[in-house]
Amino acid sequence: MQASFALGTLAEFEGRYADAERLHTESLRRAEQLGLWPEVSYQLSWLGRTALLAGDFAEARRLHERAERVAVESGFMPGEMYARTDLALGARREGALDEAERQLRVLLDWHGLVEHEPGNTLVCAEVGFVAELRGDAEGAFTWHRRALDIARRARDPQAVALALEGLAGAHALTGAHTPAARLLGAADHARRSVGPPLPQPNAATSTASRPRRAQPSARKPTHPNTPSAPA
Secondary structure: OOOHHHHHHHHHOOOHHHHHHHHHHHHHHHHHHHHOOOHHHHHHHHHHHHHOOOOOOOHHHHHHHHHHHHHHHHHHHHHHHHHHHHHHHHHHHOOOOHHHHHHHHHHHHHHOOOOHHHHHHHHHHHHHHHHHHHOOOOHHHHHHHHHHHHHHOOHHHHHHHHHHHHHHHHHHHHHOOOHHHHHHHHHHHHHOOOOOOOOOOOOOOOOHHHHOOOOOOOOOOOOOOOOOOOO
């Protein structure tokens, strides 16, 4: 199952979602046959992630909710939090911002409880994207800076890239398109430093990544001081 997970993840990375679905489905069946319920929860989440990347939000939500139920029933907290992470990602992409934030707050609390700071890189970035979609530039800057700080401490180029994309979106929200463009360039550089760029469905859905006029109601932060490139 570990080999199938690696192959499925590679297929997702390359945008071969049908192959990823097939590999994760095979692993799910084996885990169910063996009664490995924590593994079943993970396999359901990986299938849900594939559906999410492919743009099938309804199927992704169904799979992640099932993954969460299996994890809860088997007392497997990491599996529950893994499923909640993807439920938050899906909710944000569907525009269910309150639901996304509710899930993300639970994840922030849990990562703090287990003292796993690197796990909050994605969570902080997602809270930042939620703030951005609400037109809250101040909140977006705050959360994406936190994500960037954690990512740099963890020396994770992909996480650094995500945070930089978020900061670019926050700048674009205020009409500061030149620094936004620089940050997107820095994010692209960070991603390419560890491999090919991610397929488009996996890109951050931030303001900076799509044509859009700045929102007049967006609140500009008092002290941007935004870094323009990864350390």
